[in-house]
Amino acid sequence: MVVKPKFTAQQEHIARICKALSHPARVYIMEKLSSMDGCCTSGEMIGDIPIARSTLSQHLKELKFAGLIQGEIDPPMIKYCVNKQNWEIAKLLLNGFLK
Amino acid sequence: MVVKPKFTAQQEHIARICKALSHPARVYIMEKLSSMDGCCTSGEMIGDIPIARSTLSQHLKELKFAGLIQGEIDPPMIKYCVNKQNWEIAKLLLNGFLK
């Protein structure tokens, strides 16, 4: 009987990271947050890109879900920052893949 | 009147590359082809991964469409190879982004 190997955990992980970065809005968000070093609210982002607030919110949620960013509440705003630990891991993985 | 800037061409380009790499089968394909240096047929790939032949074919098509690979006919097989020129560009772009 022929066995079908699964994808490796690394292949899955790389794909997950790339998926998180597979929309220009999310590329923009990561660029913006990286450049800020500090953090940034969605209100500061919305003026830069051609999508509705609710759509931006969805993209932020996806990046948060992927672990690449995190949001801390600072009423009435939410400050988003890069999740440095996970972003480092992501960069290492991708750099390895691109090597 | 408030103008909504577009995404930059670079953001679009990075997103397109990431999208091409956003599925573990496609990550596997790029790894395999890179490691082969030479080329590789879909028949040599199908045994490594848990998807049907027709599905693999679709993933190959997407990577071809994204410009990351190319296929040359060598009947009755098709030899797929990395498109080195575009892959270099992709790597440069991603490396810049990950910097």
Next chain:
DNA sequence: ATTTCATTTCGTAATTTTGCGAAATATAAA
């Protein structure tokens, strides 16, 4: 208690992605 503000969640629609098996294609071998 009401209003204001920044943001998210909800409801919905259109489109894209992923997957499979069956059928089609194209070439080489018998």
Next chain:
DNA sequence: TTTATATTTCGCAAAATTACGAAATGAAAT
């Protein structure tokens, strides 16, 4: 010419993505 081989295309279905505006949330200011 029939058969075998490698691969793709087709037809379809299920699920995910992207998008928007309207409504909801939660905290602060009035």
